Every structure is written in structure tokens, then in C-alpha cells.
Amino acid sequence: MTKIAIIGGGIVGATAAFYLVQTKDNQVTVFDEPHGQATRAAAGIISPWLSKRRNQKWYRLANAGTQLYPQLVIDAQLDQRAYHEVGTLITRKTDVKLDELWQLAQARLQSAPQMKNIVRWSPQKINAELPFFKPDIFAGGVFVTGGARVDGKQLVNQLLRHANVQLVKQHAQIKRQQTQILVNQQPFDQIIIAGGARAPELVQQLGFNLLVRPQKGQLIELADNDLAITGNMPVVMPEGERDIIPVGKHQLMIGATHENDQGFDLTASTQVINDLLKSGQSVITGLTESMITNVRVGTRAYTDDFAPFFGQLPALKNVWIASGLGSSGLTTGPIIAKLMAQSINGENVDLTPFTLPVTNYLSSIDRKA
Template identity: 25%
Template sequence: MRVVVIGSGIVGAGAAYHLSRRGAAVTVVDAGCQGGATRAGAGIVCPWVDHPEDDDWYHLTREGARAYPALVEELGEDIGYAKVGALLVAEDPVDLEPVRALLRRRHAAAPEMGDVVDVDTPTELFPPLSDGLSALLVPGAARVDGCSVRDALLRAAVARGAEVRTGVATLTPDGRVLLHRADDTGEGTRWSPAAAGAPADEGEHTSWRQAAPLSAAPAPVTPASPEALRLTDEGVPVEADAVIVAAGAWTGEVCRPLGVELPVFPRRGQILHATMEGVDTAWWPIILPRTGPYLLGFPDSRVVVGATVEDVGFSPRVTMGGLDEVIEAGLRVAPGLFSATVTETRVGLRPVYAPGRALIGPLTDRVVVATGLSAYGLTAGPFTGGIAAALALGEAPPLDITPYAPPRIGL
């Protein structure tokens, strides 16, 4: 069976991987658009603290986290995955009680989170933290390197015969794929959805992390760059029996020729990477305050701090204001990072489906869509790609997709 996957982020790479394992002939199309979310993801895998009032969202992220150990074994290479635990921190211990109750309620169905315990001196686990913070340790939480995961998935797919092509894929009204050359900037053609409306807040105000945008500036409700899709040629047909659209925040534009308006929007996140020379940060736990920022350590004395939560349309830029927000909030939680060296900044456009949850399911008999993971792409991306692969092959998915399914065209 021939399947085209539009999008080479972590969801598209996951789909290609699972398709190739089942013997499908896979073509992945990579447009090279700036602002892809995978590269800018911090890499937190700790689903049990979020979506307390939305079991469907939670089940998707929980299963995504649960699938990682087997995926690591299958890939057989280092993807930056490590169970380092997560410290939930707050200045007032009373603020930890709601999440403690949530974890207690979810533990029986998710024992992989480990036994949650109080930590009297969190600075012993994450030395730069502010003194006097109260903390809960969730030992089952893990961190992962998003780029390493995506690249490993694509390498494994290519090793089984998958092809990765650079260019812009568009759909015809009947679901055929046309491949266009990238524009002359060398960065791939960029486009923005013209669908009106603002993204929902996804209930993030009730989740432990990323409770609200850091910026106090008003958020625009329409894309910042409403240009039409710029194409340099008429396109070359790519033969396919099925198509998976995993184009992240650009998914709505890709699917528009089918006659459907999918309100998928970009939500910008800026993060920074810093190094602490001579300090072993590889096994530091993830730090999750009640509201941003999060912090986590990686090998090579690296600490990641992020992220902004900005509804500014298709504007994949690192800004002075965004970095100021991240740095100020990060130092408030971990003043010991004051002398750390800022080595890199990253920005990504997280795909948000306006109705709230992820968007996964068939649009037509031959086109499947998989996007809308927002801040949980690295947690649930490979698993979501597996769901899309099963749907494209006519198999039963590993999770009931009814809560995430788009409206079927023509029905």
C-alpha cells in the first residue's frame, strides 16, 4: 500500500515509522517551513499532572508516555530519553494539594508514574532552585530530545524503504497529492491558514503547567501573516492509496482544497538552552511550577528553560520580550542559573485545534489528519503517528479516536 505522509515533525515521523514497519510504501514530504514545533519542544513526558477535567485529552497523552519505553527499545539508539522524575514546586505547600489529589486519583490506572512523595529539600535534586520551595516528586516522569526522536523515527522508516522528499505537498479536491518545489529562499514555501476565529485555551488554566500565556500583551485572533500559499510550479503527482496530513499548524491550509475548514492555529513557544560549565545536569529532574516556566536538565551541562505561550499567528521569531519573560520567570524559580551561559534560543509554532483536544481521524476515505497536540507533541507524537498509520491502513487504532475525530467530508 502506498501512503504519503505530509509533514516530517514528530507525528509525521511516527506515522512513517509505523507504516514502514507494516510494509507500506511510504513517502514523507518535508516542506521545510520555519517554526516547526518538534525542534522547539523541551521534551517533557509527564502527562499525569495535566488535563484534570478532560479524560480524553489525558488518555491520549498517558498512552503516548506509556509507549516510550518500548519505542526506545525498538529504535535501539539514544533519543535522549531518561526517566529523571519531575519536581512539582510551589512557594506555598497548599498549592500542591490539588495536584497531589489528582495524582492519587490517577495512580491506580497509571502506576508507571511511580510513588509520589514529598521532597523536603528540592535543591538537593536541582541545585539552582530557590530555597524554601515545597515540592512533590513524580519519579516516573521522563525527558526526551524531540529532534533525536524525530530523526531516529525517520531513519528507521528510511531503512525499511521509506522515501523523504523535500517540497510543498498540496491536495486536490479528490485527495490526490501534488508535490511542488520549495521556494527560492531555500526554507520551503510558507503559508498561513485564513480560517477565522481564535484558538480555545484547551482547558490549560486547569492544568498544572502552562496555565496561561506569560505575555500580558493582547493576543491577536487572526494569523499575523495571511498570505496565500506561494507555489513555484504546478506540482508533480505523487501516487498514493492513502494520505496522512500531519503538517502541524499548517494542517488547515493543506486540507482546505478538500472543502473543509479545519480551525488549526499556531501557538508560539520560545525557549532557551543554557549551560552550566562543569556541572553534571544529565540526571536533574524536570521542574514544573504551578505556572510556567518549566526547567529540565540534559547531558553536556545543559538546562532548558521555557516556554512562552503566545497567540501571535504565524510568526516564528525569537523576540526580546519573549526571552525576557522566560529568563525572568526562570530565575525566579531557579536563581542559581543567574551565571549560566545562554547557548541557544529556539521557537516553535505549536498546533492547536480550536475546539480543544487533538485532531486525529479520517477526513475522507483516503485522507487522514493528525495534529493539534499543542504543548504535548513530544509526549504523544509518536503514539499519535501510530494511530494515523493504523487508520490509513484500514486497521483498528490502538485508542478510541471518537473524541478527536474531525467531521467527515460529505457526511
Template identity: 30%
Template sequence: MTRIAVVGAGIVGAGVAYHLAARGADVVVIDDARPERATAAGAGIIAPVSSRTSDDERSDYMFAAAAHYLELIERFEVGGLTEHSYGATGQLIVALDDAELVQLEAVAERASALIAQKGTVGIGSPEMLTQAEIRRRFPPVTTARGALWLPAVARVDGRNIRELLMTMAAQHGARVVEARAELALTGSGSDNEPGSRVLGVRAGGELVTADAVVVAAGVWAKDVAAETGLDLALYPQRGQIVHLRMPGGSQLPVLNTFRGHYLLSFPGDRVVIGATREDDSGFDAHATAGGVDAVIRNGFSLVPDLSEAEWLEVRVGIRPASRDGAPILGPVPGVDGLWLATGFGATGLTLGPYSAKLLAESVLGGAPAIPAAFAPDRRVINPSMTRR
């Protein structure tokens, strides 16, 4: 049986562990549960269409990843894991002024073109709403000038999906070691001399031998990859996100703007407003007065009634952001048996489980289905153009 070590149990590592174990691999997951991991703070919007432009390959990938959730949820339910957080609340992409109304038309065209090609799974049939229609259907949303309504767009609680993936991985025999992992390599004589093959990982005083190692360690994959001499184009991006409680809040759909902020809701009248994207935060995971202030103001600009909402908490996570905005997914050239799954930035809850499936298939020898643009050793050409 193929023995595979997975470093990291955020949503990506949990997904990789599950998909490998379900295909018969002997899986050991090594994770040190860093409180600032991105999965624990993620908002959870699973939206195939965004207000930002993206190329066709990227749109196709987002679409496939959103559709994969439906398959995953069915597997949870078949396995008796019915307490999942996936909910098709629908999404309003909101224009707040005249210029944004023009941008909205372009997004609606993109959504229609995508749907004509792929169908309505994970999106639903789009509808343009006027200001009056928005107020009638979503009374707290008083400031929108117009919106695109996508009724089947969903949201999840990343913590819950991660846990369910780990539960399913365990049901298929995966074992967990709670410790910090370091690579064990053959042929690595010095720090500057890359290893030629993985032996496994060292963790908690144990050598976990493995035929392959998948590093799904979020932004910290950069440190692990550095052990082989690879300098990943990956950096920490802090995200602060605010949770409030507002009577009737659970009725709110996902609200996205053209200004980068958003709002979504969960049962129990929990309303979540997001989020900062701080490219120069480093690994500091504390909330800041300025960050929380900006997030809250953005929330009020969409739903003014939130000023009366009960304060619940602020969550802070460090996103694994790649310099060109694309995931880092695939084998590491020059180090046999080493694979990377990171770089998902602001869309890892959407892309993570699907990417995990593709990676698991590749590790076990399946035909390559991962876009070449995600290769770990790609050249990052113009970071400033593509950074999210």
C-alpha cells in the same frame, strides 16, 4: 502493496511514516523542512501528569502516550539506534506559595488515582517533598515551598526522536521527497467544491500517486485541509524557549510550576527554560525581547543561580494549536483516503509517536482506537474554555 503519502516530517509525520512502513506499507514522505516547525523547538517533557486539570479520557491518553515511549526506545535500541535522547530525569511539580501548596495536594491525589489504575510506568512512585527536602536533594532549587516528586518522568530531544523515527522509516523502505506538497484530488472542480477522493500529492513537479494521504503538516495542515474545503479549528501558537549552560545543570530534573513555566536539563550542562505560549503571534517565528525576558525571569524564579549561566540560544517554534485543545486525528469525511494528524499544541512530543501508531493502524484498516473527541470534523463547542 498499499502506497501512502505522508505530508510533513515533524515528530508526528515521522512517527506516522515509521509505523506505516513497519507494517508493510509503501511510504513516501513529503516535507519542506520549515525552520519554525514546532518539533525543532519543543522542550521535550514527556509527563503523563500535569499541574493542569484534564478529563479522564485525556489523562488516559497522555499516560498511554508516555508509556509508548518505552516501547519505542526499545525498538530504537534493538535497531542499533542507541544514541537516543530519552532520559528519565524525574519531575518536580513545584509549589511557589501557600495557595499552590493546596493545588499540589490535588495534583498528588490525581497522580495516585492514575497510578492505582495504570501502574507506575513513565511516572514512578510519587513522593511529596518539603522545602528542606527539595533543597537537600536538588540544591539549586531554592525557591520551592513544596513539590511532588515523580521519579520516572522523562524528557527527550524532539529533534533527535524525529530523526530516529525517520531513520527507522527509511530502514523499512520509506522514501523522502524534499518539497512543498499540495493535494491531488478527484472531483475538485473549483476551490469551493471539495474533492471526493485523494489521488496523491503534487510535490516538486512530481505527482506522487497514493491510495491514502496522511497530512501531518503541523499548523500548516490548516492550509492543506483548506484545499478540500475543510476549515480546521487550528491556529499558530508561537513558543520561545531559552537554552543556557550552567555547571552541574545536567543534574536538574524536569521542574514544572502552576504558572505555566518549566525547566529541564540535558547532558552537557544544558538547561532549557520554557516557554512562551503566544496565541496571537500568527506565523511570525522571530524571538521577541519581551518573550525572552519573560522566559528568563521565570527560570530565575525557580533556580536563581541561572543568572550566572552561559547564554546558548533561543529557539522559536510554531505550535499547531487546536481551538478546543484536543488533537485532530483521523479520516476526513467526504474525501476518501485523506487523513489528518495535527493539533497537538503544547504536548505533541509526548502524544505524537503514540498517536502516529494509532493513526497508522487505522489507515491500514485496523479497529478504530482513536478517541472520538479527536475527529477532524468535530464541532468545537467552547474554545475559550478549552484552549491551552
């Protein structure tokens, strides 16, 4: 039996636990401290195909993540609260920009059949399908039918429940003791560090400095009977504004922010809440402050190149790490977790198409390791 410790019960940790318990010889313990966790505060959009990011490794990873989700939904019996394929609408304010977006969508569709169909929506179509928007504020949009929305908290809760692993809700400490690596004084055969922005604290205990920084993210939840919204409406990525995520009858979310230099502060900011509301008001009719029902706040992990990384720590072949997922964590996290789980289970998996070496994100190494 292989004893495996996973430090972090967010998107990477929960998905890795799910895949690792599929092998009967694995005994998995998840050390989860959910306070401030980025995943549980996140509402994600699974639609990376029209991003203009030039990092090809990131795009391969994100594209592979979208391919994984439909099967993960079946295998883990995820319901629509966790993952719902409602489509995504990306809008533009001018015909020129809309033409450019349409051409990009057509090109990306060739290598991403999971996009399913792409449809060009006119202003009239947008107003007909999404009556809560102010009329004629967009030149149009590109609707991607394969896009989906994800609720991070629902997703990890359902994955962990289905995995039926040992869940330890406490802060994890990791240290070397001669040839062993201990987590909370217990020896394990394999360890996955999936602590997000807290990963540097853990890695430092093993003699490394990790180039990962925290980034605060906030989003607001709103509900009102006057909001003409259903849970089957697509997620909207309006040009120049925050994402709009319909989540149920008369309910939506707006966000999220990307706030640097806030450390691990989880205080909801009045200024940020007002900015998010103002962004929503610029495109939605009748939106008011009284409709805000909740504010979600979490801390993401970011790297200087804004790219996720994952793999083994050098000289510690039984210690794996994944961090730096940033705002695309709900898209890239599950595929990262699956690739690491496959590697731990002895499969020959090539990670190089998807990530730079972990050593690229270490500022110094304990050469005695």
C-alpha cells in the same frame, strides 16, 4: 504494495512513518518542510498525570502516549538525547497546595502504573537533589519517577533514520484529480496530513476549512560551568514559573511560551527571552543573560477546545489528518501516529475514546466531495 504519503515530518509524521514501514507492503514517502516545525523546536516533558485539564479524551490519549514510549524507545533504538526517563518534579509554594497535589498523584497512580513511584520531596530534599535552585522557595514537591524529557529534533531525526523512508524535503501540494488524491502530482493509496499548524492550507485544497490556528512557542537554552546541573536531573515544573529542563552537564532549557496572534512569525523576541530568563532567575541561583546559548522558535497547532484530533476526512476514506496537538504534542503525537498507522494497515481501531470526530473541527464542507 500500498503507497503512502505523509505530509509533515514532525512527531506525528515521523512516528507514523516508523510504524508503517514495519509492514513490508507499505512504501512510505515523507514530505518534510522542517522550517518552523513545532516538534524540532520543542523540548517536551512526558508527565501528563498531574495536569488539571478536565478533558477526559485528552487525558486518555496522553496517558496512552506515556505507556507507548518505553516500547517505542526499544523498537526505534532511541538514545537518551531523544528520550530520557529522569523523572519529573512538580513543586508547590504552600503546604495546602502540596497536599492537594499529593492526593491527585495518589489517585492517578491507580490507573497509570507507568508513573512508577511518587515521592513527596521536602524543601531540604529539593535543595539536596537540585542544588542550582534557590533554597527554600518551595513548600515541597511531588516527584514522579516515571516522568521523562524528550528533545523533539533528536526524536524525529532518529525515528526517520530508523524508518529509512523516502524523505522529500520540499513543500507539499495536495489536490483532487477525479477519483485520485495527488501529492506533488503523484498518486498515493493513503495520505496522512500531519502538517501541524499548516494543515488548514492543505485541507482547504480538498474543499474543507479547518478550525486550527497557529501558536508561537519559544524556549531558551543556557549553559555555564557554574550551573550545578547534570543530565540525569529531573525536569522541574515549578508553580507559577516556566518549566526547567536540565539537558546535560551545566546545561538547561527554560520554556516554553504560548503566544497567540503571532501567525507563523519565527523571530526570536527580546521581550520573550527576557521574560523566560526572569522566570528562571526567580528560582535559579546566579542565572544571567550571558548564559543564553540559543533560542528555539516553532509554531504549534491549536484548536478552540485545546484538544488534539485525528481521523479520516469525511468522504475521503484514504485521507487521514492529525492536528491541534498544541503543547502536549510530544506526549500525544506518537500514540496518535500509531493508532492511525494501525487503521491504515487494516486493524479495527476505535478512536472515539481519544478524539472527537474530525468533522467537529471543520467549519464548512464542500458538499460536492
